[in-house]
Amino acid sequence: MTFTQPAGTTTAHETGAGAAIAAMIRTLVIDTANNAPRSRQRRIGPSEVGNPCTRALAYKTLDWPEVPVADRDPWASIQGTAVHAWMAELFEKRDPKGERYLVEKRVTVRQGYTYDSTIAGSADLYDRASGMVIDWKITGITSLQKYRRHGPGDQYRIQANLYGLGMENAGEKPKRVAIVFLPRHHVLEPYVWVDDYRRDVAEQALARLDAIRELIYKVDPEKNPHLWQLFPTSPQAKCFFCPWHKPHSTDLGEGCPGATQSS
Numbered sequence: 001m002t003f004t005q006p007a008g009t010t011t012a013h014e015t016g017a018g019a020a021i022a023a024m025i026r027t028l029v030i031d032t033a034n035n036a037p038r039s040r041q042r043r044i045g046p047s048e049v050g051n052p053c054t055r056a057l058a059y060k061t062l063d064w065p066e067v068p069v070a071d072r073d074p075w076a077s078i079q080g081t082a083v084h085a086w087m088a089e090l091f092e093k094r095d096p097k098g099e100r101y102l103v104e105k106r107v108t109v110r111q112g113y114t115y116d117s118t119i120a121g122s123a124d125l126y127d128r129a130s131g132m133v134i135d136w137k138i139t140g141i142t143s144l145q146k147y148r149r150h151g152p153g154d155q156y157r158i159q160a161n162l163y164g165l166g167m168e169n170a171g172e173k174p175k176r177v178a179i180v181f182l183p184r185h186h187v188l189e190p191y192v193w194v195d196d197y198r199r200d201v202a203e204q205a206l207a208r209l210d211a212i213r214e215l216i217y218k219v220d221p222e223k224n225p226h227l228w229q230l231f232p233t234s235p236q237a238k239c240f241f242c243p244w245h246k247p248h249s250t251d252l253g254e255g256c257p258g259a260t261q262s263s
């Protein structure tokens with residue numbers, strides 16, 4: 001079998017047939033991942049509402065063109081998707097009639113007046129017996145240690161409570177929210193963060209999102225690019241995963257240089 005090697009996709013230690021196969025696999029995986037339905041989602045989802053970076057939320061609200069996908073590596077999200085599917089199957093098999101566990105249940109956090117302002121998504125798991133909303137996070141070792149020491153941070157806490165609100169809207173009675181951090185490395189030592197369900201946390205996050213949306217309509221950064229500066233970054237911004245991250249960019253209309261390079 002012969003593989004054609006795409007230009008510029010090998011490293012110095014890869015040679016010959018091995019390099020061609022590595023390049024072919026990488027191209028196949030990236031193309032498939034970047035054309036998956038999740039990658040094409042245009043509406044802000046519960047996992048994004050608590051994004052600490054106001055600028056990223058503004059880009060998303062405006063459906064701003066993303067930095068070309070070939071420049072980004074989808075491997076971490078592929079691992080996340082695969083583990084989510086595995087966990088979903090586990091609980092579906094455990095409770096085939098869905099009497100106790102609701103798996104990947106689609107919920108509406110807020111029904112907006114327009115498609116864009118509606119917040120909806122699929123909650124990883126809901127345990128009716130304990131009224132607990134559960135979210136899986138697949139995490140590298142450094143982040144896992146950080147979450148153990150400092151908790152999950154606002155974005156994940158907001159996401160968990162938004163799904164709590166979604167469950168409430170679906171007629172359930174959520175009492176607690178939990179985030180299960182599953183290690184990306186080879187030892188199964190999860191860290192589980194648990195808290196009471198807080199409707200007010202979800203509502204405050206939705207109010208912040210509405211304020212960002214209002215500012216967008218007011219200043220129109222599309223027509224007034226210098227006003228992108230009104231949408232600040234955050235020290236907690238996760239630039240590595242941001243689809244608008246363009247290192248060294250000096251034009252926020254074309255991409256963002258990242259939190260550490262931004263003024």
Ligand code: SF4
Binds near residue numbers: 234242257259262
């Ligand atoms: S690259 Fe970083 S600072 Fe810029 S929009 Fe994305 S998350 Fe925010």
